[in-house]
Amino acid sequence: MPEAPAPELQPEDGVHDEAGLPEASDTGWLRVSPKYVLVEVVGSIVGMLIFVGIALGAHFLLHWEWALWVAGAIAVVSLVGIAFEPRRVRSIQYRLRADDLLFRRGIMFQRQVAVPYGRMQLVDITRGPVARALGLADLKFVTAAASSAVTVPGLPMAEADRLRDELVALAESRRAGL
Numbered sequence: 001m002p003e004a005p006a007p008e009l010q011p012e013d014g015v016h017d018e019a020g021l022p023e024a025s026d027t028g029w030l031r032v033s034p035k036y037v038l039v040e041v042v043g044s045i046v047g048m049l050i051f052v053g054i055a056l057g058a059h060f061l062l063h064w065e066w067a068l069w070v071a072g073a074i075a076v077v078s079l080v081g082i083a084f085e086p087r088r089v090r091s092i093q094y095r096l097r098a099d100d101l102l103f104r105r106g107i108m109f110q111r112q113v114a115v116p117y118g119r120m121q122l123v124d125i126t127r128g129p130v131a132r133a134l135g136l137a138d139l140k141f142v143t144a145a146a147s148s149a150v151t152v153p154g155l156p157m158a159e160a161d162r163l164r165d166e167l168v169a170l171a172e173s174r175r176a177g178l
Helices: 036-062 066-090 129-133 159-174
Strands: 093-097 101-106 111-116 120-126 138-141 148-157
Touching: 036 066, 036 093, 036 129, 036 148, 101 148, 120 159, 129 138, 138 159
Parallel strands: none
Antiparallel strands: 093 101, 101 111, 120 138, 138 148
């Protein structure tokens, strides 16, 4: 299966607004692997089984009648959350620009973060057991600010390795220019 060509980092296409700033564009966003839905669903099911099991254990061992209702509520809420997983995963996108990496996620509450290449201190790859079985990895970018860590989940392993190397090189060159 041929690999998709790597996205090239190009400065914005010269489309500017009245203030001379590059105009925001909604093109060029890259999505995470569709296989990441399975990682999220498995994680949700495991969490649901643990909490439902605890509630059922309380019901049968301690004879708490209300614990059965709690187990049912946990199961219903978890199943509704699982139904939204495909849409939630499709909302995770990233975009490489000339000076920074943009990351966005969220359906109802959307988050968009720009991480300047020159501010990146660490680019880390992590892989959980389900993601590893599917050939996926999470790419984490850490900057000097404690609250600014950004994780792009569900990348194919080869893409995560390539992106990590490219971002480390970009971060080095941008820091050298400071």
